[in-house]
Each structure stands twice: as structure tokens, then as C-alpha cells.
Amino acid sequence: MKTDIQIAQEAQLLPIAEIAASLGVGPGAQIPYGRYKAKVDHRLVKQKDAQPDAKVILVTAISPTPAGEGKTTTSVGLADAMHRMGKKVILALREPSLGPVFGIKGGAAGGGYAQVVPMEDINLHFTGDLHAIGTANNLLAAMIDNHIYQGNALGIDPRRITWKRCVDMNDRQLRFLTDGLGGKANGTPREDGFDITVASEVMAIFCLASDLADLKARLARIVVGYTYGGAPVTAGQLGAAGAMAALLKDAFDPNLVQTLEHTPALIHGGPFANIAHGCNSVIATRLGRKLADYVVTEAGFGADLGAEKFLDIKCRLSGIEPSAAVVVATVRALKHHGGCPKDRLGVPDLNYLKAGSANLERHVKNLRDQFGLPVCVAINAFPTDSDEEHDELRRLCAEWGVPCALSEVFAKGGEGGLALAEAVLNVLEQRPVRFTYPDDAPVEDKLRAVCQRIYGADDVAFSAVAKKQLAELETNGFGRLPVCVAKTQYSFSDDASLLAAPTGFTMTVRELRLSAGAGFVVAVMGSIMTMPGLPKKPAAENIDVDENGVISGLF
Numbered sequence: 001m002k003t004d005i006q007i008a009q010e011a012q013l014l015p016i017a018e019i020a021a022s023l024g025v026g027p028g029a030q031i032p033y034g035r036y037k038a039k040v041d042h043r044l045v046k047q048k049d050a051q052p053d054a055k056v057i058l059v060t061a062i063s064p065t066p067a068g069e070g071k072t073t074t075s076v077g078l079a080d081a082m083h084r085m086g087k088k089v090i091l092a093l094r095e096p097s098l099g100p101v102f103g104i105k106g107g108a109a110g111g112g113y114a115q116v117v118p119m120e121d122i123n124l125h126f127t128g129d130l131h132a133i134g135t136a137n138n139l140l141a142a143m144i145d146n147h148i149y150q151g152n153a154l155g156i157d158p159r160r161i162t163w164k165r166c167v168d169m170n171d172r173q174l175r176f177l178t179d180g181l182g183g184k185a186n187g188t189p190r191e192d193g194f195d196i197t198v199a200s201e202v203m204a205i206f207c208l209a210s211d212l213a214d215l216k217a218r219l220a221r222i223v224v225g226y227t228y229g230g231a232p233v234t235a236g237q238l239g240a241a242g243a244m245a246a247l248l249k250d251a252f253d254p255n256l257v258q259t260l261e262h263t264p265a266l267i268h269g270g271p272f273a274n275i276a277h278g279c280n281s282v283i284a285t286r287l288g289r290k291l292a293d294y295v296v297t298e299a300g301f302g303a304d305l306g307a308e309k310f311l312d313i314k315c316r317l318s319g320i321e322p323s324a325a326v327v328v329a330t331v332r333a334l335k336h337h338g339g340c341p342k343d344r345l346g347v348p349d350l351n352y353l354k355a356g357s358a359n360l361e362r363h364v365k366n367l368r369d370q371f372g373l374p375v376c377v378a379i380n381a382f383p384t385d386s387d388e389e390h391d392e393l394r395r396l397c398a399e400w401g402v403p404c405a406l407s408e409v410f411a412k413g414g415e416g417g418l419a420l421a422e423a424v425l426n427v428l429e430q431r432p433v434r435f436t437y438p439d440d441a442p443v444e445d446k447l448r449a450v451c452q453r454i455y456g457a458d459d460v461a462f463s464a465v466a467k468k469q470l471a472e473l474e475t476n477g478f479g480r481l482p483v484c485v486a487k488t489q490y491s492f493s494d495d496a497s498l499l500a501a502p503t504g505f506t507m508t509v510r511e512l513r514l515s516a517g518a519g520f521v522v523a524v525m526g527s528i529m530t531m532p533g534l535p536k537k538p539a540a541e542n543i544d545v546d547e548n549g550v551i552s553g554l555f
Helices: 004-010 016-022 071-084 098-102 119-123 129-149 201-208 212-221 241-248 282-291 303-318 331-337 350-370 387-400 409-427 443-455 464-475
Strands: 030-032 038-040 055-061 089-093 114-117 156-161 165-167 177-179 190-192 194-196 223-227 232-234 255-259 264-267 294-298 324-329 375-380 404-407 459-462 483-486 506-515 520-525
Touching: 004 114, 004 119, 016 030, 016 038, 016 255, 016 264, 038 255, 055 071, 055 303, 055 350, 071 089, 071 114, 071 255, 071 294, 071 324, 071 375, 071 404, 071 409, 089 282, 114 119, 114 255, 114 409, 129 156, 129 165, 129 201, 129 223, 129 241, 156 190, 201 212, 201 241, 201 303, 212 241, 264 282, 282 294, 282 303, 303 324, 303 350, 303 443, 303 483, 324 331, 324 350, 324 409, 331 350, 331 387, 350 375, 350 387, 350 443, 375 387, 375 409, 387 404, 404 409, 443 459, 443 464, 443 483, 443 506, 459 464, 464 506
Parallel strands: 055 294, 055 324, 089 264, 089 294, 165 194, 324 375, 375 404, 459 506, 483 520
Antiparallel strands: 030 038, 156 223, 177 190, 223 232, 255 264, 506 520
């Protein structure tokens, strides 16, 4: 059986200029990065203002498990299937982070015969967007410490600097640091630390900005810390916003690539959903809506994280409204949620499947009943699935009143997604999104709404630190921002061991982090980390390159 990377390396790609031409993107709006990648001028969105917006199809999933769900693979296969049906469709996906590529997950460009290519480039550096975001983040960090060193005219309290440095790598060693050591000439000693680049507020701003002017304005609003008197200090006050925007200027243009079946794909921005807001950039989604009739996009991790943030943050701030949501599930993953031992996931068992299906049911009903979206379930097929297990999932979906289709895109590409595409097209309907909470509600009420209405929690508790931060948010005028929950992706709760659809639990807010430029407040729950570590056997150990430059081991 061929690996993902072998399939991708054998693919016959079209020159990216041909892919762009199929979308009506002329040479003047393309910035080629070799033969098979290009950036598209983001200003094309405004130039095509008069054109109607494409329908958006949001692909999300059940709560992830080690058994795998295949959300990106399903997104790619669905778009390829619609492309085969003669639909003018475009993918809008997130960029992979080097952290999971070298960590536990490996490559993130789809799988099997449903991939975006060139997959090695996409997974490794791509067009340098994440490096630009990291550099802008670290420029601001350097300017904060330099300001203090040069006399500290703003009166920044070194003990209350909230801005961290970042790097696009899983490295637990960098979570907590003391820097500025070595004497006066080397800066002011203070506690510091790193986040992974995808958790940086610069990434969130990059993905929510509508144009370069908005990008610069949001960067200026970043709160980096507080003065000795407790007043917030911004990047704008430090004079950093212009240089940060300059670093991001080229990165802000969305990246155009293609699938194995030559379906166009915009891959741009990549915040994680368990520690950030989990969606690709607003500018790429908007561009896709002007270049095609259908946009297939995804939101990170399970629907409780990625889809909730896509709707409550991205859609709220951008006006984008999906016409349908696809919830991806696998028999194996649902059995895991039902308590099935790992070594028996490939053994047919309807009892474990029924028990774990409660997870799928809650995600489906959240999207349909809470957010008001038309929903379709995609069963991502595995060779170990039995017909009886597929039939049971179909029966359950019929019981819940939602369509369900088998997706075999991993093995068959677009052809294996035709049934799913048909089902999705049949449910498409333009409806206004019903948000989880109103704009003017306090942060505390917004968090309670998400935890109770989406996660199924009984209540929300706040640590002493979080209570103090809540009061400070109100005092400084940030007490009505949307909320972005940072919690485990493996459970509806903040406890990764509570599988399926737990009840009777309380969520605990450990701390609140202000992202004033992005326009939301991050609530950190449970033991979630904004700088992951590498696993015992990192994926990096399997990645190699030969004397001809051919890469292996990226799945």
C-alpha cells in the first residue's frame, strides 16, 4: 500500500497559472512561488465586489481520538467530488504548523487520494507565512524589552508583561524562561516564555483582518502588558504596528495550490482550535467566495472547538455564513468514545459504536439546534469497518433527522465522495447563524453560554486569578469581547478522559488572556498548554531526505 507522500510525489500537477486561470485570476493578480504554488493578491476581493458570494460548506468533526477522523481528507475529497460533478468549487484550508508535522500528527495536507499538493512544500515552510508571523511576534517582544532598557518612558512593569515570544515548533523547554541575564548591558532580568506560533495573537489577527489597513489597526491594539499603575500598554504605543504589518504584507496574500485532482485550494493561516480560534484566514475565505460558486472550508478539531469558534468568532466578525455543516465521524473513533480498547477498534462491535455515538449526536444537535445550520454526517470509511456498523450509523442519523453518507475519498479520491457531495448539495440552505451569545453580554456570561449550551457543562468556575482578570477586563473596557476557549480537544469537558457526551461536570477557567487586537478573550481551561511538547517518539524521527532531495516520512 502506498503512503500519502508516495501518492503525492507520483501526482501529475498542473502549472499553478492554469489553476489560477480556471478561477479567472489573471497574471497581474498572481505572485508565483515556483511552478505549483502562487499567492493571489488579496485586493482581488474588493475588485470583484459586484460578484455574488459563493455558498460556504463548513467541514467539522466529532471530538478527536487517537483512532483518527480525517477532517482535512474529507474536505479535500468533498471538493474533488463536487469538481467532478462540474461545480465551480474551491477549498479554503489552514496551513500546517511545523509543530505537529514533527510531533505526533505528521503531515496535514489530507491523505490517500484526497490530498492538496505539493504536500511536502505545504507541510514544510510552504511560502513562509508562519515564519513572517513568528518574526512579527518576536519583533514586538524585542521592542518591549528594548523600550524598558532604553529608559521605560511608558512605565511598563516588567512583572506584568503578557506578550510572549514564539516559535513554530513543539518545545516544552521554552514554556518558562528567565531572560535578560548577564548584567545591565544585556537587558532587564524577567520571567518570560514562548508560545507556539499558531497560538500567537499575531496569527489570530492575521486570520481575522479584512485588509492591510485593518491588519495594521489590529496590530496596534495588541495589549502587551501593563504599567506600574495598572494601565494597559499597546503595540501602537511602542510604535511597532507599522513594522509588524510590513513583515506581514506579502504573507497576507492567500496561497493558491491544487488537489491531486486539480481542484483549486487556498491555504492560508493556521491557528489551532484547542488553543486559538482554529480557522483559516477571513481574507482567503472571502477570496474563495468571489472566485467560485462553492467554498469548502474546515474548522479545527471537534465541532465544540473549531466550529463554535468559526461561527461565534469568525462569522460574527466577518459576516460569513455557511450554508451547511458536515460532521466527519469514523466507526473507529466512535467506538473509542464508547470505551472500546485500542487493540479492538478494528473488530466490529455495535455496542461500543452505539455508546460512542452520543458524541456525534451532541455535535450534530449543537450545529443544527443551537446554531441553526443544515447538517450532514460524513462516515469516513476505514477498511476495518463492517457493513453492519455503517448501517447502524445510518439508522442513528435517520433517528436524529440528519442525512448521512459514506465517504471513501481516502481510497478513491473524488469518486469516493460523490455520495457525500450529493447529500451535502441537497441540504444547502442559506440561513442566518444563531450565535451562542449576544454581542453585549459580559465575558463571564459568554463563557457560561458556551460551556453550558455547547459543551453540556452544569456550570463554570473561575480561579482566583481568573476572577481578578475578569474585573480588570471590565475596568479596561474589554469586558464585552467574544470568547475563545482554550481546552482539550479530546472531550466536550476540560478533562480529556471524559469521552462521548459527558454530563454533570463543571468547567474551570484557570486564566483569561486578552487578545485585544484579534478582538476576543482567551479562556484557558484545564491543563491546556499554548506551547506543546514533542511525544516520546516524534514524527521527526521518520522524516528524511535522499541525495536527490526527495523527502520521505511525511505520512
